[in-house]
Every structure is written in structure tokens, then in C-alpha cells.
Amino acid sequence: MNIQKDIDRARLDEKAPAMPWFVQQFIDYKLPDLSPSTLLEYVRDYETFFNWLRSEGLSQAASNRDVTLLELETLRMDSITGYRLYLTTRREGTNSRITVSRKLSSLRSLFHYLSQIAEDEDFYPLLKRNIMAKVEIKRIHKPKDTAAKLKGKILEEEELQDFITYIHEGYGHDVENNKQALYAHEQNKVRDACIASLILNSGLRVSEVVNLNLADIDLNNKMLHVYRKGNNDETFKTPVYFRAQAKDDLEHYLQLRQTRYKVPKKEKALFVALRNGQNEGQRMTKRAIQAMIIKYAKRFGKPSLTVHKLRHSFATDYYLQNDIYKTKEQLGHASTETTEVYAHLTDKTMSEAIERRSDE
Structure with a gap:
């Protein structure tokens, strides 16, 4: 029994219900391939993103669970730029370049799933427009830099x-x-x-x-x-x-x-x-x-x-x-x-x- 994996799976099960239904669907899709520890980090990243969307008035949802696909679909590039600035300048703790890159990668994975893999009852993508496909995420982890x-x-x-x-x-x-x-x-x-x-x-x-x-x-x-x-x-x-x-x-x-x-x-x-x-x-x-x-x-x-x-x-x-x-x-x-x-x-x-x- 992998103790840490069991702990993270329990935490994932606790946090997932607070996410929109399409995020829960994404987690179920990824669970056979990714560890609960990785997916738990994804959920924490989405939690940060959805909280920001609601605080900025880009989502009318009363809770993160109520964020809609349409609200993600109609995001503009300046919204993503604003989120990036928020991550790097927020007062309660700025994020390193590596952390920002990881948080954006988490979003890209979700948006890719919703626009390229997941389907509605008529076989159309759940997300018709993927704003995150326009976001270039530069590779941060270069061996020489890490060394x-x-x-x-x-x-x-x-x-x-x-x-x-x-x-x-x-x-x-x-x-x-x-x-x-x-x-x-x-x-x-x-x-x-x-x-x-x-x-x-x-x-x-x-x-x-x-x-x-x-x-x-x-x-x-x-x-x-x-x-x-x-x-x-x-x-x-x-x-x-x-x-x-x-x-x-x-x-x-x-x-x-x-x-x-x-x-x-x-x-x-x-x-x-x-x-x-x-x-x-x-x-x-x-x-x-x-x-x-x-x-x-x-x-x-x-x-x-x-x-x-x-x-x-x-x-x-x-x-x-x-x-x-x-x-x-x-x-x-x-x-x-x-x-x-x-x-x-x-x-x-x-x-x-x-x-x-x-x-x-």
C-alpha cells in the first residue's frame, strides 16, 4: 500500500466535489494515468483560477462549483494576461516562474481535454473555443539552470x-x-x-x-x-x-x-x-x-x-x-x-x- 498516495487520494476525493462537473469529469479521465498527488495539485490550481475569475467578475458563479463552460469559452486573451499578473504580483505570496508555468500548464491540460477530447450528447466538444491554446508556456526546467x-x-x-x-x-x-x-x-x-x-x-x-x-x-x-x-x-x-x-x-x-x-x-x-x-x-x-x-x-x-x-x-x-x-x-x-x-x-x-x- 502506497501510504502517501492514499493520503493524497483522500484529499482529492474531499476537494473534487467543490469543482464544476466538467473538472470532476476531467479528473476521472486522468486518474488512470496520473497520480492522485499530481491531480490534487491540478485541483488546487483550478481552485486558485476559479476564485480569481469570480473575484474579477469574469464569472457570476456563487461558488467554484457553479463556474460554467460558457464563462471559460468567452474568456479573452487579456483575461489570461491578467491572471498571469495576479500570480506574479499578488500580495499574499507571489509565485516563482516555475510555479506560474505549472499553474498555466494545469489550465492548458483542462482546456485541451474540454475542447479536444470530451464530448456532449451530440458529439460536439464541451468547449467550443480554447483560449489556453493561444498561451505559450516557455520551458523553465532546463538542466543547466537547475544545476x-x-x-x-x-x-x-x-x-x-x-x-x-x-x-x-x-x-x-x-x-x-x-x-x-x-x-x-x-x-x-x-x-x-x-x-x-x-x-x-x-x-x-x-x-x-x-x-x-x-x-x-x-x-x-x-x-x-x-x-x-x-x-x-x-x-x-x-x-x-x-x-x-x-x-x-x-x-x-x-x-x-x-x-x-x-x-x-x-x-x-x-x-x-x-x-x-x-x-x-x-x-x-x-x-x-x-x-x-x-x-x-x-x-x-x-x-x-x-x-x-x-x-x-x-x-x-x-x-x-x-x-x-x-x-x-x-x-x-x-x-x-x-x-x-x-x-x-x-x-x-x-x-x-x-x-x-x-x-x-
């Missing part, structure tokens, strides 16, 4: 191990005058270091870490079985290898998982937390892992480091020792274009990397 933004914000070479060691030992020294923080660290340092080590030695996504169960671990072969992003086959888990460092940290954590976190037998999750006021350990959430890494990163001196940048850190280090195709497979990327980021992140040649690692 430039990551420079100096990820862990490199010996820093990978230094960060794991800091979670084990250094953080405790830094908070020794804060009894509450020190106690929490003593309770969780082995688990926290294990999570960081696993990502830094395998490149797992945080959602993949959250979904891990005890049965997914094969310590002897240094292998995990994970639900990969983009794979909608609920019965298939992809084997992913990890380095020996992570094996040691996993063994250490597994020795105390049961007793320290009071884990009931029914709880199959690998990584668990014992929350305040609770008597039994439960599966850690994605948000808890993200917050945990940020907490350590700030004290470590890498305030821009996030749980996803741990994955980037592994990938850059792994790419130095392997080709782009092996890196693509290890990370679970859909194409090598995404993996090209790590070619731009390092100035070292493959021969230098092999020489540097040959004695390990």
Missing part, C-alpha cells in the same frame, strides 16, 4: 558523511543547554541519522521513504523495494540498492525501533514516531521528515539544505562514479533529460572520479 541553482546548496564529497555524523553527535553538543531539545535528540538521533543516511546512500524521494515498510528491506543484499513515482501499478515495487553505510545505520535503528517507539505489531512502517500524548509509535509523515532535515541543516551550517536536496547530493556523488543511464535508473527518473542536472553540477571528469574512488 546552477543547486550549486553550493547540496552536500558534496565528505560532507555527506559529515552531515550524518552531525545528526548522531554534533547536534547534541549544540543544544546541550536546551534540556527539551537535548532529550528529543537523544530519543530520535539514531532514527534521524538513519533516514538521512538512507537518502544520502540511495537517492530515495521523501515519499518513498515514508512508504517504506519493514518487509521492504533486504539487508543482506543492501536492497529496498519501493513504490516509484509515476508507476501506477499498485502491485509492483521497484528494487533500489543502497550503500553499505546505510546498512550499518539501518541495523542500528532496527535494534531500538520496537522498544524506543513502542511500536504495535500491526504497524508495518519502517520509520515511526512517538508523538506527544500517544502510547504507540506511528508511521512518520512526509512533513515530519522534511521538518527534521531542515532542523539539522540549519545547525549544520547549510540552511538551504532540504530533504530533496539530500537526494540531489546523493545523485551528484553517484554520477561521479557511474554513467547517466545508471544514475537515471537509481533515481527512478522517467528520462535522462532530468538526470542531466548532475552532469552540469560537477566539473570533474569521469576519469578523475574513478581515480579518486579507486582505493575505497
Whole structure:
């Protein structure tokens, strides 16, 4: 069972009824091909758009659910320009170019479906005029640009191990005058270091870490079985290898998982937390892992480091020792274009990397 996917599917089911009927139809059409997480983002984007339409008087609907096809059909180009400006200048939080591009892409997908695929009872398109077909969305995610933004914000070479060691030992020294923080660290340092080590030695996504169960671990072969992003086959888990460092940290954590976190037998999750006021350990959430890494990163001196940048850190280090195709497979990327980021992140040649690692 993919825990994060189930959570996002439940949220999608909660939000969808507040959408117009044609959006609900679009979601049903896309559900076999896209993950609930992606569709949930779509719905949030439509929520923002419909709220804006109504606030600007471009829709007379009393609620988002009442927005009509005719109102979408009669939108003018200056309306879309206005929405674009709203996204980039609104006071309650402007959006980056990447976010604006994604929000417009969400709209394009919906409008394309309504004008090119969906039909009414007379076999005519639901949407007779598609204003979004005129909107050019420039590609933002260029590997070279992404790599430039990551420079100096990820862990490199010996820093990978230094960060794991800091979670084990250094953080405790830094908070020794804060009894509450020190106690929490003593309770969780082995688990926290294990999570960081696993990502830094395998490149797992945080959602993949959250979904891990005890049965997914094969310590002897240094292998995990994970639900990969983009794979909608609920019965298939992809084997992913990890380095020996992570094996040691996993063994250490597994020795105390049961007793320290009071884990009931029914709880199959690998990584668990014992929350305040609770008597039994439960599966850690994605948000808890993200917050945990940020907490350590700030004290470590890498305030821009996030749980996803741990994955980037592994990938850059792994790419130095392997080709782009092996890196693509290890990370679970859909194409090598995404993996090209790590070619731009390092100035070292493959021969230098092999020489540097040959004695390990």
C-alpha cells in the first residue's frame, strides 16, 4: 500500500466535489494515468483560477462549483494576461516562474481535454473555443539552470558523511543547554541519522521513504523495494540498492525501533514516531521528515539544505562514479533529460572520479 498516495487520494476525493462537473469529469479521465498527488495539485490550481475569475467578475458563479463552460469559452486573451499578473504580483505570496508555468500548464491540460477530447450528447466538444491554446508556456526546467541553482546548496564529497555524523553527535553538543531539545535528540538521533543516511546512500524521494515498510528491506543484499513515482501499478515495487553505510545505520535503528517507539505489531512502517500524548509509535509523515532535515541543516551550517536536496547530493556523488543511464535508473527518473542536472553540477571528469574512488 502506497501510504502517501492514499493520503493524497483522500484529499482529492474531499476537494473534487467543490469543482464544476466538467473538472470532476476531467479528473476521472486522468486518474488512470496520473497520480492522485499530481491531480490534487491540478485541483488546487483550478481552485486558485476559479476564485480569481469570480473575484474579477469574469464569472457570476456563487461558488467554484457553479463556474460554467460558457464563462471559460468567452474568456479573452487579456483575461489570461491578467491572471498571469495576479500570480506574479499578488500580495499574499507571489509565485516563482516555475510555479506560474505549472499553474498555466494545469489550465492548458483542462482546456485541451474540454475542447479536444470530451464530448456532449451530440458529439460536439464541451468547449467550443480554447483560449489556453493561444498561451505559450516557455520551458523553465532546463538542466543547466537547475544545476546552477543547486550549486553550493547540496552536500558534496565528505560532507555527506559529515552531515550524518552531525545528526548522531554534533547536534547534541549544540543544544546541550536546551534540556527539551537535548532529550528529543537523544530519543530520535539514531532514527534521524538513519533516514538521512538512507537518502544520502540511495537517492530515495521523501515519499518513498515514508512508504517504506519493514518487509521492504533486504539487508543482506543492501536492497529496498519501493513504490516509484509515476508507476501506477499498485502491485509492483521497484528494487533500489543502497550503500553499505546505510546498512550499518539501518541495523542500528532496527535494534531500538520496537522498544524506543513502542511500536504495535500491526504497524508495518519502517520509520515511526512517538508523538506527544500517544502510547504507540506511528508511521512518520512526509512533513515530519522534511521538518527534521531542515532542523539539522540549519545547525549544520547549510540552511538551504532540504530533504530533496539530500537526494540531489546523493545523485551528484553517484554520477561521479557511474554513467547517466545508471544514475537515471537509481533515481527512478522517467528520462535522462532530468538526470542531466548532475552532469552540469560537477566539473570533474569521469576519469578523475574513478581515480579518486579507486582505493575505497
